[in-house]
Amino acid sequence: MSAQHNQPPLKIDIWYFSATGNTARIAGVIKEEYVRLGADATLIDITPYTSRNAGVIPGSGDLVVLGLPVHSWRAPRVVREWLATLQGHGKKIALFFTYGGFGIHPAHETTRSLLENQGFSVVASAEFCGSHTFNLGGWKAMEGRPDQSDLEIARAYAEQVLCRFTGEDCRTLGEMERTSHSDEFLDSIEEFRFRILTQMPARQGSCTDCGRCVRCCPTGSMDPETGRAGKDSCIACLACVVACPDHLISINDMSESWSYKLRTEGVTEEEMRKKKSRFYL
Ligand SMILES: Cc1cc2nc3c(=O)[nH]c(=O)nc-3n(C[C@H](O)[C@H](O)[C@H](O)COP(=O)(O)O)c2cc1C
Ligand code: SF4
Ligand code: SF4
Numbered sequence: 711m712s713a714q715h716n717q718p719p720l721k722i723d724i725w726y727f728s729a730t731g732n733t734a735r736i737a738g739v740i741k742e743e744y745v746r747l748g749a750d751a752t753l754i755d756i757t758p759y760t761s762r763n764a765g766v767i768p769g770s771g772d773l774v775v776l777g778l779p780v781h782s783w784r785a786p787r788v789v790r791e792w793l794a795t796l797q798g799h800g801k802k803i804a805l806f807f808t809y810g811g812f813g814i815h816p817a818h819e820t821t822r823s824l825l826e827n828q829g830f831s832v833v834a835s836a837e838f839c840g841s842h843t844f845n846l847g848g849w850k851a852m853e854g855r856p857d858q859s860d861l862e863i864a865r866a867y868a869e870q871v872l873c874r875f876t877g878e879d880c881r882t883l884g885e886m887e888r889t890s891h892s893d894e895f896l897d898s899i900e901e902f903r904f905r906i907l908t909q910m911p912a913r914q915g916s917c918t919d920c921g922r923c924v925r926c927c928p929t930g931s932m933d934p935e936t937g938r939a940g941k942d943s944c945i946a947c948l949a950c951v952v953a954c955p956d957h958l959i960s961i962n963d964m965s966e967s968w969s970y971k972l973r974t975e976g977v978t979e980e981e982m983r984k985k986k987s988r989f990y991l
Contacts, residue, residue, distance in 0.1 A: 719750040720875060723769030726777035727757050727789050729928065729947035732808040732840030735856055736864045737777045740806075743868035757949065759788070759930045764795040773802050773875045774830075775868075776821075779840070779947075780809035782900045783816045783889075786945060788928055790824060798830030804871040805835040805883075806864075806989075810842025811852045811982040812975055816889035816896060818990065832883045833874040836867045836989035843948050844906065848965025851982060863987040870991060886990060903946040909962035911950050913937025917958050923950035 724741050728734035737753055744751035754768045755761060761768070778785045785793075785807075803825060807817050814837050822832045838860050842851035856864075873879040889896070913923070917937065924934045931943040932950050937959070939950065951959045972978065 719748055720773060720872075721771035722749050722751045722773045722775060722875065723754055723771035724751060724775045724777065725754045725756050725768060727779065727786060727928065728755070728777070728808075729757060729779065729926075729949035730841075730843050730846070730952045732838075732856060733777045733779050733806075736806060736808060736838050736840075736860070737775070739861050739864045740775055740777075740868045743865045744872070747869065747872060749872065756789070756792075757928050758926055759928055760925075762788075762792040764792070765797070767796055767801075775804045775806065775871065776825075777806045777808070778817075778821070779843070780807050780814055780817045780837075781945065781947070782896070782902065783813040784896060785817060785821045785824075786928070786947070787900065788945060790821075793821075793824055793828060796828050796830075798825065798828050801830050802833050802875055803830045804833050804874070806838060806867065807836070808838045808840035808856070810844070810849075811839060811977075811985055812842075812971075815887050816891065819886045819888050820896075822883060822886065833881075834867070834871050834883050834989065834991050835886065836864075836987070838864060838987040839985055843946075844964050846948050846951055847907070847961050848963050849968045849971070850979060851968075851971075852985070856987070860987040863989065867989040870989065874991075881991070884991060906964050906967045907946045907961060909960070910939040910941060910944055911948065911959050911961055912939065913954075913958050914960050915958060917954075917956060920955065922953040922955065923959055926950060926953040 726737035741751045818835045839852050839855040924932045926949045929943045931940040
């Protein structure tokens with residue numbers, strides 16, 4: 711299918727929040743696919759806190775793909791707070807999430823309902839397997855993902871979404887599984903990350919002051935003077951750990967919690983590896 715039928719190319723903005731690169735990778739593949747199909751697609755990074763202005767829709771496209779990592783079963787809190795300031799005015803939006811192989815389902819429906827409340831029309835959603843952020847501290851969840859099979863599914867998703875963007879398929883996202891958990895319960899599990907990340911990201915030794923760890927931070931939490939994350943605002947996304955070219959930002963070893971996590975989730979490493987990315991129309 712092609713986006714061009716003797717008309718100007720469709721303008722598609724791809725907003726993505728990505729602390730450690732998985733979501734950015736899927737966003738990049740989706741962009742490539744849209745360009746191949748003749749659309750005018752633009753990647754817009756909404757990770758740094760300076761990129762999310764209250765009430766301001768980034769980009770100029772009428773169509774949006776929004777890619778987010780799952781943080782504690784939902785979209786990251788800072789993104790939810792920002793989305794709640796936007797007015798969609800009927801803009802079509804397709805979602806996708808990357809996740810580390812554990813809880814995912816509340817993310818689709820809770821983000822969809824937030825966006826619909828803001829006036830967006832949610833046309834599709836997807837989930838892609840990605841190495842878990844806490845692998846940086848010794849976990850082994852979804853190592854090596856997204857892989858080629860995940861990227862193929864991303865391409866197929868982009869093509870299906872295009873039919874909804876053009877209106878060739880005028881349906882919106884079908885019914886998704888609703889969570890039985892209350893907002894209060896979902897809020898409370900966000901604290902779990904700090905039972906595992908006991909040493910907040912902190913710079914060890916002197917550095918070149920390149921500023922990458924400060925600029926990439928989604929919450930403005932990394933102090934440029936001390937090189938330490940603020941305890942109250944840090945969301946444990948580990949963008950700063952990945953951003954430092956000299957690997958100077960360290961966290962604690964979380965490997966002990968890995969087998970505990972598998973036990974409490976009732977899943978084996980082998981079963982996790984078999985998980986597949988998928989999309990919902
Ligand atoms: C604070 C935090 C909470 C997370 N919660 C979940 C979760 O509930 N379920 C899951 O499968 N993965 C979870 N993850 C893993 C990320 O969703 C996954 O690694 C994602 O692909 C990261 O995307 P990024 O590389 O674009 O930042 C969490 C990661 C972080 C940092
Ligand atoms: S300081 Fe915290 S919120 Fe900021 S990038 Fe580092 S881990 Fe993420
Ligand atoms: S990214 Fe690393 S080198 Fe650059 S300012 Fe931060 S700690 Fe220093």
